Amino acid sequence: MNALLTRVATAPGGRRTKWLVLAAWLLLAVALGPLAGRLGEVEDTGANAFLPRGAESARVNTELERFRTDTIMPAVVVYTGDGARAKAEADRAAFAGFAAEGERVAPPLPSDDGQALMTVVPLSTEEDGLTGTVDEMRRIAGEGAPPGVRAEVGGPAGSLTDQVAVFDSLDSTLMIATGLVVAVLLLVTYRSPVLWLFPLLAVGFAAVLTQVGTYLLARYAQLPVDPQSAGILMVLVFGVGTDYALLLIARYREELHRHEDRHRAMAVALRRSGPAVLASAGTIAVGLVCLALADVNSSRSMGLVGAVGVVCGFLAMVTVLPALLVIAGRWVFWPFVPRYGTPARKARTVWSRVGAAVARHPRWSWLMSAAVTCVLALSATGIGMGLQQSEMFQDKPESVVAQERISAHYPSGAADPARIVVKADRAAEVGALVSEVPGVARVENGGRTPGGELAALSVVLADTPDSGAAKDTVDRLRTAVHSVDGAEALVGGTTAQTLDTQRAAARDLRTVIPAVLAVVLLVLVWLLRSLVGPLLLLGTVVLSYFAALGASNLLFEHVLGHAGVDWSIPLMGFVFLVALGIDYNIFLMHRVREETGRAGHVRGVLEGLTSTGGVITSAGVVLAATFAVFAGLPLVTMAQMGVLVGIGVLLDTFLVRTVLVPALALDLGRWFWWPGRLFRELGRPDGLPRTSGEREHAPV
Numbered sequence: 089m090n091a092l093l094t095r096v097a098t099a100p101g102g103r104r105t106k107w108l109v110l111a112a113w114l115l116l117a118v119a120l121g122p123l124a125g126r127l128g129e130v131e132d133t134g135a136n137a138f139l140p141r142g143a144e145s146a147r148v149n150t151e152l153e154r155f156r157t158d159t160i161m162p163a164v165v166v167y168t169g170d171g172a173r174a175k176a177e178a179d180r181a182a183f184a185g186f187a188a189e190g191e192r193v194a195p196p197l198p199s200d201d202g203q204a205l206m207t208v209v210p211l212s213t214e215e216d217g218l219t220g221t222v223d224e225m226r227r228i229a230g231e232g233a234p235p236g237v238r239a240e241v242g243g244p245a246g247s248l249t250d251q252v253a254v255f256d257s258l259d260s261t262l263m264i265a266t267g268l269v270v271a272v273l274l275l276v277t278y279r280s281p282v283l284w285l286f287p288l289l290a291v292g293f294a295a296v297l298t299q300v301g302t303y304l305l306a307r308y309a310q311l312p313v314d315p316q317s318a319g320i321l322m323v324l325v326f327g328v329g330t331d332y333a334l335l336l337i338a339r340y341r342e343e344l345h346r347h348e349d350r351h352r353a354m355a356v357a358l359r360r361s362g363p364a365v366l367a368s369a370g371t372i373a374v375g376l377v378c379l380a381l382a383d384v385n386s387s388r389s390m391g392l393v394g395a396v397g398v399v400c401g402f403l404a405m406v407t408v409l410p411a412l413l414v415i416a417g418r419w420v421f422w423p424f425v426p427r428y429g430t431p432a433r434k435a436r437t438v439w440s441r442v443g444a445a446v447a448r449h450p451r452w453s454w455l456m457s458a459a460v461t462c463v464l465a466l467s468a469t470g471i472g473m474g475l476q477q478s479e480m481f482q483d484k485p486e487s488v489v490a491q492e493r494i495s496a497h498y499p500s501g502a503a504d505p506a507r508i509v510v511k512a513d514r515a516a517e518v519g520a521l522v523s524e525v526p527g528v529a530r531v532e533n534g535g536r537t538p539g540g541e542l543a544a545l546s547v548v549l550a551d552t553p554d555s556g557a558a559k560d561t562v563d564r565l566r567t568a569v570h571s572v573d574g575a576e577a578l579v580g581g582t583t584a585q586t587l588d589t590q591r592a593a594a595r596d597l598r599t600v601i602p603a604v605l606a607v608v609l610l611v612l613v614w615l616l617r618s619l620v621g622p623l624l625l626l627g628t629v630v631l632s633y634f635a636a637l638g639a640s641n642l643l644f645e646h647v648l649g650h651a652g653v654d655w656s657i658p659l660m661g662f663v664f665l666v667a668l669g670i671d672y673n674i675f676l677m678h679r680v681r682e683e684t685g686r687a688g689h690v691r692g693v694l695e696g697l698t699s700t701g702g703v704i705t706s707a708g709v710v711l712a713a714t715f716a717v718f719a720g721l722p723l724v725t726m727a728q729m730g731v732l733v734g735i736g737v738l739l740d741t742f743l744v745r746t747v748l749v750p751a752l753a754l755d756l757g758r759w760f761w762w763p764g765r766l767f768r769e770l771g772r773p774d775g776l777p778r779t780s781g782e783r784e785h786a787p788v
Contacts, residue, residue, distance in 0.1 A: 100410035101354030124299035130306035140592035148580025164243030188212035199497035242490025250485035287333035294404035327714040329401035338703035344426040364678035369402035375667035439701030454751035467638030472652035499529035506581035514575035515543035527561030554586035636736030708741025
């Protein structure tokens with residue numbers, strides 16, 4: 089069985105099988121390519137796509153769909169300035185043609201202070217072009233306004249339009265920016281006019297397979313896909329795929345110095361680096377799958393979709409990339425072509441000097457690096473959690489400006505009231521009770537279902553939607569309406585959705601994080617055949633995560649000017665950073681274990697650091713740069729995710745993997761491998777492991 093697996097694993101580098109592998113990928117791309125562009129068809133953009141499973145606010149959304157055959161979403165136009173009345177009346181006549189069938193545009197509602205007018209236009213969400221309608225309303229509102237009169241279109245329809253505008257350009261923006269970043273970094277890394285194209289070609293194959301696989305799983309296996317996870321998917325494929333390409337190409341280049349036959353060199357490279365790449369991909373994929381335990385639908389989508397991307401990236405990098413490299417021959421490395429019989433690297437390198445410095449004072453080295461990460465981690469203690477809807481964009485869109493105008497002149501919740509669904513025969517009783525709840529400005533009739541069984545109430549809150557005070561009001565509303573026997577009342581709306589998401593995110597932290605840590609630990613134990621080493625490696629990655637969170641918080645607060653950290657960031661950041669951060673420990677320690685089996689513990693650690701230093705640094709910079717693309721996006725949540733992952737990857741690359749882990753391994757000595765075979769064999773009088781068949785063929 090092991091011989092069969094070895095033949096399969098090394099087939100992409102075979103004399104004949106390389107052509108079969110390439111032909112299979114080309115046929116796959118041609119046959120399935122048309123499906124790659126259909127991912128948008130299966131994206132869930134519904135009201136519950138980003139809410140927790142079974143949340144009360146999600147149940148309200150489901151019930152509200154029964155109230156009309158065409159669902160209503162209001163656009164709210166707010167006018168300020170002298171002479172606004174004439175403009176509002178003229179626009180009202182123009183907006184009448186946009187109202188949903190059977191609905192009308194009510195006269196402009198003046199504010200109590202007489203400084204503003206508000207027009208509510210009920211739009212149908214069942215008609216195509218809702219966002220186009222809002223854009224046209226904004227054009228009308230902006231034309232012909234007297235000097236000093238301002239008009240902004242917001243409300244739920246305006247907010248949706250602004251979010252769609254972001255996600256519509258998200259995929260193309262991320263794809264182009266990520267591709268450019270990766271291409272430039274590969275050119276700098278390889279200093280070759282040709283070699284950089286091969287990882288990008290392989291990533292292209294991986295991207296096609298990822299989009300096709302995600303589309304098919306969403307269509308036929310109910311894989312949840314939302315616009316946010318679809319956008320991040322390609323960045324993850326580019327980043328992880330390029331990491332694996334860098335590792336494989338580095339090992340292939342090394343083996344070309346030792347083997348005259350490039351097919352033999354690739355076979356050895358795949359056999360030696362394959363377990364590390366497999367362990368890395370498995371760790372990331374299974375870690376992301378742990379997000380399936382989350383209640384928040386968007387977190388589940390991100391995890392499951394991301395796992396598909398990692399698996400597809402892995403498959404492409406260990407099959408089509410080796411085939412392309414072997415077919416092309418040694419010349420792809422020009423002008424730095426690896427020649428058979430020459431040294432694989434210089435006797436003295438930056439990484440050998442780093443290793444020597446760490447080896448001279450290992451305990452001091454790991455204590456100092458741990459102190460640095462702990463200081464950064466302390467900044468995480470002052471994180472302000474939670475963002476309001478108006479704080480979700482880096483640049484204020486029109487819907488946010490409209491909400492600010494409404495909050496300044498009306499009850500803050502007027503543009504986006506809470507919604508209550510209740511049994512029709514208890515609606516009057518519940519409405520009377522709700523009107524007495526502190527924080528409620530007024531209660532309005534929201535209509536009945538076609539069968540008359542359910543009634544809806546619209547509750548205008550005195551405070552800004554999704555503010556802390558508004559959330560407290562929602563809690564009081566729920567307590568009040570749930571006390572009415574037989575009413576079966578549910579409280580929803582934007583504020584309730586934010587509250588439910590916040591609480592579900594806190595529950596998900598307690599559920600998902602232990603699962604991810606357990607998965608990562610098991611993979612490390614399997615890879616290193618020890619217990620002490622994996623526990624220490626896991627501890628370093630967790631410490632690195634808190635340091636990245638603290639450093640990111642400083643940037644969010646003092647540089648980027650964010651009002652706080654989105655509730656989804658701690659969990660998503662943890663999963664991404666632990667899964668991705670452990671990558672570099674896996675690459676390093678897999679090589680250390682290999683070299684320790686040949687030359688002993690100290691030489692094994694130093695040789696492992698020296699031989700992997702360049703490639704891991706390049707991989708870390710590429711991965712950090714791909715996620716840094718998010719920092720320029722208009723959505724604060726995605727920008728924060730990019731900053732957090734980018735900083736965390738750089739910390740893992742330059743501090744944890746370079747200093748902290750090697751220093752700990754050197755300070756512990758053979759106990760790092762306890763209770764495995766290496767621990768026992770390194771205890772022999774000569775301090776060297778016994779020679780095995782595997783080590784007889786190890787490179788020298």
